Amino acid sequence: MPHFHGMTLQWLGHATFFLETAQGTSILIDPWIESNPSCPKGWKAPGKIDLVLCTHGHGDHIGDALSMDQRYHPTFVGIYELTGWLASQGVKKTVGMNLGGSYRFHDVNICMVEAKHSSSIEGKGAVIYAGVAAGYVLQIEGEPVLYHSGDTALFSDMKLLRELYAPEVACLPIGDHFTMGPRAAALAAEYVGAREVIPMHYGTFPQLTGRPEELRHHLQGKEIEVVDLQPGGILR
Ligand code: NI
Ligand code: MN
Secondary structure (H helix, E strand, O other), rough: OOOOOEEEEEEOOOEEEEEEOOOOOOOEOOOOOOOOEEEEOOOOEEEOOOOOOOHHHHHHHHHHHHHHHHOOOOOEEEHHHHHHHHOOOOOEEEEEEEEOOEEEEOOOEEEEOOOOOOOOEEEOEEEEEEEOOOOOOOOOEEOEEEEEOOOOOOOOHHHHHHHHHHHEEEEOOOOOOOOOOOHHHHHHHHHHOOOOOEEEEOOOOOOOOOOHHHHHHHOOOOOOOEEEEEEEEOOO
16 A cells, blocks of 8 residues: 555665655755765665755764755755855755744645754864754645654654644654664654654664664554665655
8 A cells, every 4th residue: 555645755774865746846854875874875866856854964964965965956954053054065045944934845845843962063173053953844735744853862742743743654763872762762653643653863873773673562552553664765
């Protein structure tokens, strides 16, 4: 049974996803491609990329933002300070937002939501403030609501996402160490009311020890499905 109604969602390893809507809008979430050890070698977008959504400033999320800009000339969406930094690096098209706000692009409504994590950019000899870390809720015409939490700990205000947006599909980190692990992610899935969870942010580095089987174990009896994609795998 298809999950979507014409949309495709490809996991590129770690927290990076590429999605195309039925109406042809293409979105890259967290541009970490060439230097992402989990990303399929030589991955290229099938055509254009309209939007790049950045969750926060850490290198394993925006490490290839500038090369993506040069190749695809997309519009970068992120928290205000982060898009300001991208603009200072020569990125022409940016949309700076902040937590709780939304931005409409054709058939996609992008809501920036809270995450519990740090955010900064490693500059030359100094650490650059990059605002706070964020997640995204994507309301796409004709599709189930999608939640990408970004890097985050579990927090009880995730229940507000259920009330406000009712996401059905959630991309949640399970690796532990830098984010929540499988047990907390299981509770996060319940808090947001997801029916399907796509585990992410695991296996990339030795510290990220959480695994989808553990998430599945903690979700036993909950009627929440774990969709265990391989890097490069596409959900339709
Ligand atoms: Ni991070
Ligand atoms: Mn990370």
